[in-house]
Amino acid sequence: MKHHLPLHHHILLIFLLQQRLRLGNNNVQKVKLFDADTNTMVALAGSGIEVMVAIPNDQLKAMGSYNRAKDWVRRNITPLFNIQKALNEAGVGDFIKATVPSNADVYSSPPDNPVPSAGTFRQDIYEEMRLIVNFLAHNKAPFTVNIYPFLSLYLSSDFPFDYAFFNGQNTVNDNGVVYTNVFDANFDTLLASLKELGHGDMTVIVGEVGWPTDGDKNANIPNAERFYAGLLPKLAANRGTPMRPGYIEVYLFGFIDEDAKSIAPGNFERHWGIFKYDGQPKFPADLSGEGQKKALTGAQNVQYLQSQWCMLNPNAISFSNSTNQLGDNVNYACTFSDCTALGYGSSCGNLDEVGNASYAFNMYFQVQNQKAEACDFEGLAMITTRNISRDQCNFPIQIGDPTSGHCMYGSSVRFGLVSMLLLFIAL
Numbered sequence: 001m002k003h004h005l006p007l008h009h010h011i012l013l014i015f016l017l018q019q020r021l022r023l024g025n026n027n028v029q030k031v032k033l034f035d036a037d038t039n040t041m042v043a044l045a046g047s048g049i050e051v052m053v054a055i056p057n058d059q060l061k062a063m064g065s066y067n068r069a070k071d072w073v074r075r076n077i078t079p080l081f082n083i084q085k086a087l088n089e090a091g092v093g094d095f096i097k098a099t100v101p102s103n104a105d106v107y108s109s110p111p112d113n114p115v116p117s118a119g120t121f122r123q124d125i126y127e128e129m130r131l132i133v134n135f136l137a138h139n140k141a142p143f144t145v146n147i148y149p150f151l152s153l154y155l156s157s158d159f160p161f162d163y164a165f166f167n168g169q170n171t172v173n174d175n176g177v178v179y180t181n182v183f184d185a186n187f188d189t190l191l192a193s194l195k196e197l198g199h200g201d202m203t204v205i206v207g208e209v210g211w212p213t214d215g216d217k218n219a220n221i222p223n224a225e226r227f228y229a230g231l232l233p234k235l236a237a238n239r240g241t242p243m244r245p246g247y248i249e250v251y252l253f254g255f256i257d258e259d260a261k262s263i264a265p266g267n268f269e270r271h272w273g274i275f276k277y278d279g280q281p282k283f284p285a286d287l288s289g290e291g292q293k294k295a296l297t298g299a300q301n302v303q304y305l306q307s308q309w310c311m312l313n314p315n316a317i318s319f320s321n322s323t324n325q326l327g328d329n330v331n332y333a334c335t336f337s338d339c340t341a342l343g344y345g346s347s348c349g350n351l352d353e354v355g356n357a358s359y360a361f362n363m364y365f366q367v368q369n370q371k372a373e374a375c376d377f378e379g380l381a382m383i384t385t386r387n388i389s390r391d392q393c394n395f396p397i398q399i400g401d402p403t404s405g406h407c408m409y410g411s412s413v414r415f416g417l418v419s420m421l422l423l424f425i426a427l
């Protein structure tokens with residue numbers, strides 16, 4: 001994952017996790033990292049927090065040495081097999097397991113019988129999935145799936161809204177078994193698909209589940225709060241699903257917003273965090289699952305740069321000069337920062353053209369750590385100390401040490417053994 005603020009994000013992650021150690025109040029027991037970054041691993045060492053590590057795609061290629069196979073399943077079989085083999089040969093295969101996270105689109109129920117018990121792996125990748133499942137079973141490794149009720153809603157305008165949550169009225173009746181939410185139905189569709197391959201009892205881990213808070217009309221704080229308020233108590237109570245009552249291992253996605261993530265899936269992709277870019281919680285959530293409406297512990301003593309913003313200079317813009325000049329500058333600002341809050345239905349979706357331009361200029365200015373030359377835009381922009389945020393639409397201030405820009409928090413961290421549960425392969 002590339003960030004505009006790698007240093008800051010590391011520090012935040014370390015902050016939040018160290019606070020968990022000291023204060024123990026966010027109840028985080030396991031984390032999944034998308035790269036095995038040394039600073040973060042060191043921060044986690046000896047914490048008692050279990051870690052799942054993803055191997056980035058570019059490194060996977062090196063491990064698989066495949067010839068650009070056509071579909072992702074094939075791409076991942078060889079690395080999966082090679083990695084587990086290496087683990088077995090190194091004598092650690094019993095407690096470090098390789099697995100491939102699948103998205104929930106590798107299986108489904110037939111349209112004429114859309115119930116979980118009719119679940120089956122997709123016909124076009126059936127053989128590859130069979131190989132993977134048999135391999136995982138042979139190595140006693142879990143099947144890992146990412147389940148996103150938000151995406152069900154995002155991808156289909158017909159999707160019954162309440163069914164994405166855990167307290168809705170929509171239900172599906174599967175031969176007398178009543179499903180009240182798509183998470184359970186999806187999980188059980190996978191179990192039925194595994195059963196068809198003779199592995200109905202395979203351990204299944206939910207590698208990612210969560211709800212984004214910006215970048216789409218359904219990606220907002222009230223919906224995310226509602227989703228987690230249903231999910232967390234359900235998990236804590238070990239209710240499981242109709243087909244598999246009891247404990248399910250689940251990883252929430254994600255921790256902090258990522259302002260440089262690819263937005264190919266949609267503008268919401270940068271807004272999956274339970275915490276904002278500055279490590280502050282977005283909404284109350286009880287990670288202990290006791291269902292209390294309590295505030296999460298945010299990062300403490302976060303430093304912000306000065307309270308100053310970059311905006312469109314009302315005097316500089318004559319608008320008689322080619323309007324492309326403004327458009328081009330806004331485009332430039334958005335290309336090198338993050339304007340995903342500007343889209344339809346998003347937190348800043350109601351701004352006019354002037355507001356849009358100021359938002360874009362400010363995002364660029366903050367990403368550039370408020371360097372004066374980053375607030376010029378051919379003379380169209382100016383710095384202001386007036387907070388130009390509006391209602392729901394926050395014009396953020398960059399985090400970081402306002403004097404030096406360098407922090408050395410890592411030195412206080414104890415060394416120790418990170419208990420690594422799973423070696424995790426990213427798709």
Ligand SMILES: *[C@@H]1O[C@H](CO)[C@@H](O)[C@H](O)[C@H]1NC(C)=O
Pocket residue numbers: 321322325378379
């Ligand atoms: C618009 O005016 C600015 C100076 O104010 C100048 O730099 C820019 O080249 C002009 N753009 C066009 C398209 O004339």
Ligand SMILES: *[C@@H]1O[C@H](CO)[C@@H](O)[C@H](O)[C@H]1NC(C)=O
Pocket residue numbers: 339342343344351352353356
């Ligand atoms: C503001 O920017 C967004 C995203 O680029 C765009 O969809 C919207 O149309 C813009 N609004 C105006 C009034 O220009």
Ligand SMILES: *[C@@H]1O[C@H](CO)[C@@H](O)[C@H](O)[C@H]1NC(C)=O
Pocket residue numbers: 307387388389390391394397
């Ligand atoms: C600016 O104002 C918004 C509310 O409109 C507020 O949420 C935000 O914290 C303010 N920012 C600063 C740096 O004071």
